[in-house]
Amino acid sequence: VSISKAELARREERARIADSWLWRAVTGMVTEGGGQLVPRPVFRGREDLGTVRDAGPADGLAAARALEIAARLKVQGYIRDAREEGMGWKRIGELLNLQREAERQDITVADAAFDLAAGPRDSNWAMTYGRTFRWDCASCGQKIDDEGPESWPGDFRHGHGTGCRRLAAEVRAYNRQAGA
Ligand SMILES: [Zn+2]
Numbered sequence: 001v002s003i004s005k006a007e008l009a010r011r012e013e014r015a016r017i018a019d020s021w022l023w024r025a026v027t028g029m030v031t032e033g034g035g036q037l038v039p040r041p042v043f044r045g046r047e048d049l050g051t052v053r054d055a056g057p058a059d060g061l062a063a064a065r066a067l068e069i070a071a072r073l074k075v076q077g078y079i080r081d082a083r084e085e086g087m088g089w090k091r092i093g094e095l096l097n098l099q100r101e102a103e104r105q106d107i108t109v110a111d112a113a114f115d116l117a118a119g120p121r122d123s124n125w126a127m128t129y130g131r132t133f134r135w136d137c138a139s140c141g142q143k144i145d146d147e148g149p150e151s152w153p154g155d156f157r158h159g160h161g162t163g164c165r166r167l168a169a170e171v172r173a174y175n176r177q178a179g180a
Contacts, residue, residue: 003099011097022067023054029063030055079117083135086166088173089113089149110149118148140164 027037036059039051055063075096082092093102093113102112115121118131132145140161147158153170160167 022064023052025067026055026060026063027053029066030059033059035059076117079113079133080135083133083144083146084138086169092117108149114146114148118146137161137164137166139166 030037035055037053038056040054041047042050042052054060079092082095089110090108090113093099093109093111096113096116098109098112098116102109105112107115114131114133117133119126121131130147132147135144135146136142137144137160140163142159142161142164144159145157147155151158153167153174158167
């Protein structure tokens with residue numbers, strides 16, 4: 001996977017902004033909940049270089065964990081929006097920065113995105129019931145049980161209505177990619 005220098009710089013900048021907003025979110029949650037902030041050195045172990053107000057460990061753990069869970073749900077919601085807008089799993093995986101993760105697991109970026117949306121493939125639930133990610137099709141108005149990038153979109157199990165245009169377009173795209 002080759003990621004351009006410009007893209008790497010954008011990601012670093014995004015991570016820096018996220019860290020800054022996360023600090024605001026964590027400290028805001030603690031003070032809104034009636035908790036106290038404590039001084040923390042800007043650089044660990046160097047009190048002489050200045051301090052910032054931050055959550056103590058117990059409040060910080062609870063707040064950061066609640067934000068982590070909320071952020072995951074937010075990601076799921078945006079994946080759903082993206083699928084409803086017709087965005088493919090590969091593009092979703094790229095936007096989720098999953099290239100390295102996919103490489104590590106020796107799977108495609110599209111599959112890594114679906115794993116993140118639908119949960120791990122080797123879970124007991126997935127092995128028993130299969131994995132789907134649900135979204136609403138704007139073309140036919142049906143609820144779609146998306147089975148991921150590897151499944152043929154024309155499968156009746158996915159739930160598109162008869163004559164759905166989105167379905168027809170997805171089948172064409174899939175067949176094109178498969179060289180059919
Ligand atoms: Zn449809």
